Amino acid sequence: MSDQDLQNIVFPSLKDRVVIITGAGQGIGRVFAKAFGLAGARVVIAERNEEKAASVSAEVMQAGGQALAITTDVSDEASIKQMVELATGEYGGIDVLINNAGIFSTLEMRPFDQIPVAEWEQVLKVNLTGPFLCARAVLPAMRKAKWGRIINIASGAVRLGRPNYLHYIATKSALMGMSLSMARELGPDNITVNAILPGATFTEIERKTVTPEQKVRIVASQSIPRPSVPQDLVGAALFLASEASSFVTGQSLNLDGGVTGS
Ligand SMILES: NC(=O)c1ccc[n+]([C@@H]2O[C@H](COP(=O)([O-])OP(=O)(O)OC[C@H]3O[C@@H](n4cnc5c(N)ncnc54)[C@H](O)[C@@H]3O)[C@@H](O)[C@H]2O)c1
Numbered sequence: 001m002s003d004q005d006l007q008n009i010v011f012p013s014l015k016d017r018v019v020i021i022t023g024a025g026q027g028i029g030r031v032f033a034k035a036f037g038l039a040g041a042r043v044v045i046a047e048r049n050e051e052k053a054a055s056v057s058a059e060v061m062q063a064g065g066q067a068l069a070i071t072t073d074v075s076d077e078a079s080i081k082q083m084v085e086l087a088t089g090e091y092g093g094i095d096v097l098i099n100n101a102g103i104f105s106t107l108e109m110r111p112f113d114q115i116p117v118a119e120w121e122q123v124l125k126v127n128l129t130g131p132f133l134c135a136r137a138v139l140p141a142m143r144k145a146k147w148g149r150i151i152n153i154a155s156g157a158v159r160l161g162r163p164n165y166l167h168y169i170a171t172k173s174a175l176m177g178m179s180l181s182m183a184r185e186l187g188p189d190n191i192t193v194n195a196i197l198p199g200a201t202f203t204e205i206e207r208k209t210v211t212p213e214q215k216v217r218i219v220a221s222q223s224i225p226r227p228s229v230p231q232d233l234v235g236a237a238l239f240l241a242s243e244a245s246s247f248v249t250g251q252s253l254n255l256d257g258g259v260t261g262s
Contacts, residue, residue, distance in 0.1 A: 012242035015040035016066075018091040019241060020083075022074050022134060023101025025052030027203035028153065030059075031230035032098060032237055037065025039238060041096075044087045046072035046080075046134075048101070074101045074130030075122075077137075084137045094141040096149040096241045099131035099175075104168070105207040112166035120167045127171035128178075135182060135193075148191035149241045152179050156199040156256040165209065172197075176252045183250030192249035194240050199256025201228045223258025232257070 014036060024033040025047035036043045037060035045060075047053035050071040057069035068090055072083040087094060103126045108119075131152050142148025155172040162169065176195050183193040200210055200218045210218065219225050233255050239245050240253075254260050 008243045009246075012239075012244040013040070014238065014242055017041045017095040017241070018044065018087065018093055019096040019098065020044040020046050020087060020094060020134070020138065021098045021100055022046045022072065022130070023048070024056055025049045026056075027105065027205050028198065028201060028230040028233060029098075029100040030056050031203075031234065032100065033057075033060055033067065034063060034065070035231075035234040035238065036241070037061075037063055037067055040065075041241075042066040042091050043068070044083070044091075044094075045069045046074070046083050046087075046101070048073050074099075074134055075125040077133050080133050080137045084141070088141055093145055094138045095145070095147065096151070097134055097138045098151045098153065098237065098241075099134055100153045101130060102127045102153065102168075102171075105203075105205045105209070107165050107168055107207075107209055109164040109209055111164060115167055123167035124171055127168065128174050131175060132178065139186075139191075142186075142191050143189050146190050148186070148189070149245075150179075150182065150186075150191065150193040151237060151240050152193070152195045154179075154195040154197045154252065156197040156254055156259060159197065159254065159256075159260045179252065180250040187249060190246075192240070192245065194245075194249060195252040196233060196236055196240070197252055197254050197256065198233050199228055199254075199259055201230055201233065203230055218259075221259050222256065226257075228255075228257055 019041045024045040053069035057067040060067035073079040154175040158173040179195040
């Protein structure tokens with residue numbers, strides 16, 4: 001290992017790395033976009049909601065970062081293909097994919113025997129097929145560069161088996177297995193694949209999945225007993241996207257303030 005290699009690990013740079021963040025129009029993805037922008041990356045905001053994508057892109061640029069908003073539906077292969085073409089056309093390659101888009105804050109909580117089949121299928125399509133399709137779409141660029149990082153945003157809820165959103169839990173659980181198996185296939189190409197498992201993370205978006213009483217219980221169950229915010233996830237995302245994590249792959253990292261062990 002050269003001194004330069006060691007330098008890249010000690011001071012990993014994301015400068016000009018092309019980072020696609022799906023679903024970055026609000027919540028966790030929005031904070032990721034701003035963080036990667038601050039780190040000097042070229043951020044692609046691949047979000048279904050055009051207005052929100054544009055607004056986050058403007059926020060990143062106002063803070064001095066580089067960003068490109070591309071209206072994208074991760075459940076639509078043609079839309080993903082177009083997004084990847086636009087991103088590579090603008091920036092010349094793709095280094096990092098963060099599969100963050102998901103049907104989450106809009107989910108209705110209900111016992112699994114009351115989940116309409118169409119809703120079950122839609123959640124699978126966005127939360128599971130979406131990351132699969134996005135990973136496939138960025139692969140040629142990452143293989144060409146012999147470098148890549150894929151980060152799947154799963155959920156700490158899968159470790160706890162939380163009730164009343166079984167479709168969601170099923171997809172997030174599958175993302176862990178997908179990350180490990182994809183890591184095995186892509187290791188020889190110097191592409192790492194990891195999952196982040198956030199605990200309950202409170203964003204600017206109100207949601208129905210956590211009642212105020214549940215929030216109190218969740219916070220009390222953490223080793224660090226305060227509500228988690230998206231900023232709590234940023235350090236791990238930057239690390240997994242950087243050169244410093246080059247030997248870390250197939251892992252599922254709990255970022256829940258210490259609710260669960262490994
Ligand atoms: N906030 C939490 O407590 C928490 C905990 C664990 C995991 N997560 C996961 O983290 C991710 C982000 O969470 P959040 O709280 O910001 O969620 P959110 O619901 O606030 O935001 C999701 C974003 O994804 C976008 N999106 C939805 N469907 C899309 C599609 N088909 N194509 C492109 N974009 C689409 C939405 O427009 C929205 O901007 C999700 O995958 C979620 O499951 C969140």
